[in-house]
Amino acid sequence: MPVDAEVGAVPTERSVPPPPARGRTSPAEPAAGRTARADAQRREVRAALARRTAPLWPAHAPVRPPAAGATRQDWQQVHRRAGLEIQHHALVLRRITTAYVVAVAEPHFEAGWSVADVLHALDWTPQGVRYTHDSVTGIENPGAWFAARLRAWTHQDGAPMRSRGQRAAAEAEQRRTEAVAAAQRHTARRVQQQVPGAESGAAGADVGSQGATEQERQPFRVRWAAQIAAGRAEASRDPGNQ
Known part of the structure; x- marks a missing residue:
């Protein structure tokens, strides 16, 4: 919607300081x-x-x-x-x-x-x-x-x-950054939990009930590699294969 052209500043009044605006009225004006x-x-x-x-x-x-x-x-x-x-x-x-x-x-x-x-x-x-x-x-x-x-x-x-809107935007950005950092920390912990399990499987870790439970939580390819490594270790210990 169009609006009118720029109007002049409010005239000087007793208790109002003159505004620092463009287009101030002239002091000589009656x-x-x-x-x-x-x-x-x-x-x-x-x-x-x-x-x-x-x-x-x-x-x-x-x-x-x-x-x-x-x-x-x-x-x-x-x-x-x-x-x-x-x-x-x-x-x-x-x-x-x-x-x-x-x-x-x-x-x-x-x-x-x-x-x-x-x-x-x-x-x-x-x-x-x-x-x-x-x-x-x-x-x-x-x-x-x-x-x-x-x-x-x-x-x-x-x-x-900073205005209320600017403060709210800054707080929202901080919450977003903290959420991203928390997600990255969670992902890092999951990776750290998986890597030791893969190494123990490859080295012929215990296949007892507790080990089986831990292996079930591993990805399939990690469990498969562990089974192959365990089979090779068992074959190397069998005197009939020597």
């Missing part, structure tokens, strides 16, 4: 003009979401163009689609512009975060503790609230932490 522009941008957000009939960006996919060699405009379009999808689910963020949402989330997008990862960070801390605030009511400044929630998921140098 306050009334900035307010009118912001209102128009918010109406554009509501109109775009009203036309939404399918996800504008897959919830669990990395926010990047699917094709190699994407242009700056392609990246802007993808980020805007992801920003609108975040606003679709987080209603409180509809009170700010999509450009502001993208400006705050863009470092996390570039670090491989998905839309679902961003939405998870709005309700959960990196330590797995759910915020007591319901993220819907009582938020006077959605822009500052959004920035603070994502800031909690960054390191001291400002780099985003």
